[in-house]
Amino acid sequence: MKTDFKKTLACYTAKRGTFDFVDVPPLRYMMVDGRGDPNTAQSYADAIAAVYPVAYALKFLSKNELGRDYVVMPLEALWSASNMDVFTTERDKSQWNWTLLNMVPDWIEQDMFDTAVAESMAKRHTSVHVDLRMEVLHEGRCVQTLHIGSYDDEAEVLHRLHHEFIPAAGATMTGRHHEIYLSDPRRVEPSKLRTILRQPIEEAKVVGVDNP
Template sequence: MSEKIDLKKQLDAYRAKQGEFRILDVPPQRYLAIDGAGDPNTAVFGEAVEALFPVAYALKFASKRQLGRDYVVMPLEGLWWSDELDAFTSRRDKSRWQWTLLVLTPEWIDGDLVEAAIGQVAAKAAAPARLADVRIDTLEEGRCVQTLHLGSFDDEAGVLERLHHEFLPANGLTPTGRHHEIYLSDPRKTAPEKLRTILRQPVRPLSAPR
């Protein structure tokens, strides 16, 4: 049996420092994904999380058993967007948010293994309510800017204001694609002031075509 792989320690896209905006190129990645809308403090959000992780763990165990490749299940991630940017940066109007929750899958996981894992979870007596909404998806973000936020999710607004209104204009960049968050801490086990979250924004040069 090969050594258990922790992709968080191997992939450059999972490195960030507090107080530093870093420009990087993120390669295409494949994720388990599920969509939703509205305040993340609601049951709808919780149901989406509850649908993703049983599939993620079923994939991990199938990979270990069938392929001889064990790995650490990756943390929850989220794409967030709204018709108005200030719904994130200043007003934090969570009722207007839309989101896609993600869990990264290793490159050797194929669609057949994902389908089998979903079927395995569905066969259980207490299958998640939104299991049918889980899919495999490829995200191509390309050039991005990211930083590490330490603290509660509601304290992200100031960091996002500096990113969008200071760093991007100063570097001739403009947003393209959806705001991306990677939750390195489990909020159920971590005090709000100690939460570690990577904040990522895909970008393009101001002079580049859309």
């Protein structure tokens, strides 16, 4: 049996045109950090080039050594900036901080991850060094929606999410803006790209009143 976490984890489904609350459990990810315009920064291209070979090396190690096969998860990213308006109004991509993510099963241990990284580097015969690590991310309570269209068309949706829906719900943003790329931009035209947009939040605590 091959596990597809996109089908077993509710946080990997979202609906277009609505903002929905979701509780995201602690999940294990391969991660790499960087900064700059994802369209032009060489570090971003290098990170993507490093993530997928390791992801598939992990998949085959898991299948061959543990007898546990799974579908490699899509690329994801956490985004932040000192001024979050660079995502919604200014769109100054040079100011974007990012952490690329790829979810891995919780049965993957550090030694297996280290082996996958070493095997991938050996096969690629590259001198480019990318600081890949494996960590658990716990986002907890979040709001998310499905965006269909180009990445540059996300700004209006994010503005409504950040400045209208979340404040109206009595919540505040915590953590970093999270995107899950369900489509491969090399194979899908920009107008049809499917991306889950997620924002961790903290909801206002309601203080109960004891009945007399």
